[in-house]
Amino acid sequence: MTTTSNSSQLPTLRGERVASVIFSVLLLVAAWMVLFPARAAYDEELAYRAAVDCASPASRHDDDCLRTVKVRFDRTDGEQVMKNKTTYWLYVTEADGTVARARLRGKPESLPFSGPGALLKATYWRGEIRYVDIGSVRKYAEADVRGDYKPLLALGLGVGFFGAGFLGLGVVSTTRLARTAARPSPWKGGLVVLFTLGLAVLGALAPWPTDGIGAAFGFVGLGVPVVLVACAIAAPVMRRRLSPDRTVAVATLVPTKERHFPGRVHGDVPYAGSGATLVVAPDGSLASTPDPAGVAYRREVPSSLTPLRVRPATWTAPSGDFYGGPGLLILECEDDGVPVYVITRRAHMSLLLGVLQARGAC
Missing domain, CATH: 2.30.29 (PH-domain like)
Incomplete structure (x- = not known):
């Protein structure tokens, strides 16, 4: 085999560097998402879970305590169907005549009453109705902050591990190209890709069965040995199939036309x-x-x-x-x-x- 000149390698090296920049940006975006939007949503959930009932009946709706008031059902409207989720507006009237509304999950037909005047209990926190008690049934509003951080954290961890893994592969590949004009062995690169995808999947799944950002990282840590075992099992297969020394048998076929x-x-x-x-x-x-x-x-x-x-x-x-x-x-x-x-x-x-x-x- 002939060796290639530096001039022929320059476009490849440039491509490696461009890829490294792209994955660096992905890593930075993921870090920002975890440190700011996801963290802010999680802090809000912690504040909500720590909230206690308001001590004074004169407390305002926008206080940090949970203010539960008796309200009367007025009407429902604005039903929306989005994929597998249906929501609607529930309008209620407080004792002083104040009209409030909350977007509840489910269908209006699930309410145990149809006409106005039924007595309910609405619980406010920081100015919004978070849930409504209808007898012994509690219906949570869309303003319920529990779990709001999980989609943000899942996206941040998934993209973050994805970007970090491929950034590492790009840096190693770029360094090797610059020094030796050759990429790492393809089966080794394939193992890095497999390990990176495994971590990305773990990161995207981690927030859902856990409770908290730290617990999500702990879940990823527990899953790393599983990914390593999978890579160890796949290594011999990848080394054999991705080896340039392997000859492939191909049947010949003479074309009948150009x-x-x-x-x-x-x-x-x-x-x-x-x-x-x-x-x-x-x-x-x-x-x-x-x-x-x-x-x-x-x-x-x-x-x-x-x-x-x-x-x-x-x-x-x-x-x-x-x-x-x-x-x-x-x-x-x-x-x-x-x-x-x-x-x-x-x-x-x-x-x-x-x-x-x-x-x-x-």
């Missing part, structure tokens, strides 16, 4: 790097072109191209300007002793081999 499909040629040859489309024909002709339609600016591949083997496309692929991905394969070739690499999807590799077979190269 076909064009996504693909690229790499190597120190005139027809390399001319575009991202390959053109094949039944007579054995093969060309590369930047034209997605496969018509203009064709560069013919000479018959001296000899295929050697098909292997998976990985991060360690030559020229470094493409990544491995699901369904991508590399055809290793030689052209008068010069290494040449042709990359395309698995579905098109059969046609590529069929054309080379038709010209007698296989």
